[in-house]
Amino acid sequence: MTHKLEVHVTHSPTVTRVVERYVPSENKYQQNRGRKPKGQEYYTLKQHEQAEETRRCSVANSKRTLKGIINANYFSNFCMLTLTFSPRCEFDITDFATCREKFNSFWKKLKRCKRLNGIDLRYVGVTEFQGNDHIHFHILCRIPKQFISFLKSKWTHGGLYYREQYGTAEDNMKIASYLSKGIYDKRLPRGKKRYLGGYGLERPVRLKFKSRKIMDFLLQRNGKILNSFESPYGFTQTVLVTDAAIDELESFAEAQDEELTVELLEKLENIQQTFI
DSSP: OEEEEEEEEEEOOSOEEEEEEEEEEEEOOOOOSOOOOHHHHHHHHHHHEEEHHHHHHHHHHHHHHHHHHHHHHOOSEEEEEEEOOOOTTTSSSOOOHHHHHHHHHHHHHHOOOGGGGSSSOOOOEEEEEESSSSSEEEEEEOOOGGGGHHHHHHHSSEEEEEEEEOHHHHHHHHHHHHHGGGGGGSSSSSSSSSSSSOOOOEEEEEEEEESSSSHHHHHHHTEEEEEEEOOEEEEEEEEEEOOOOOHHHHHHHHTTTTTOHHHHHHHHHHHHEEEE
């Protein structure tokens, strides 16, 4: 069976990720008609393997989505809030559902405050467990530093720490990696969203190409490779910064006769206008 190269580009104002993989040119499904081993142990083992693979893919998707949101939105003039719980709290500060409810209530209070009218309260963040199972939150948002005291007065369950960020591509990658490390924590409940917020925020643009020419194009546009690695799952990923604009990627895709849907073109135009 022949294989063809697929190059997936995830482009944001901060970093661009290029994933190269070979896939079968024809997607043929062959049903295994051989006799399967009998016994409950075999089926239990297969179910366990399938469940673990599903979980691994789900966690990887969550991490990729979180990093994409951060790269597409928090590349300059933002802040990181760290919210902790005091051991003197009257509720269980190791319980995921309870702590998330306290955070959600806190953010709803901010949205109702007239003092914060006109402030962009969209955010993205993560829930993290400490070594003693105590929970805390890391939140990226754009609340100006003059509201630090006000924020502390509203968060009554423990400490609130404010860190202002200006951001470079390298710093942005470090922040995204730092926040996403806890996504793999098995103490996070299954079936629940593994990151906080993200509603209304931009996602990076995703394009699919058929050759490595796109990598040369990105490097020619003042590109700089930040890191690159080959995965044991059969693909290569390269992370780089580039001056290439979204309309340039669109023009390159059209020149190379790549597939772009009307919906994607509209998304490209909308995001391009956002960053003008």
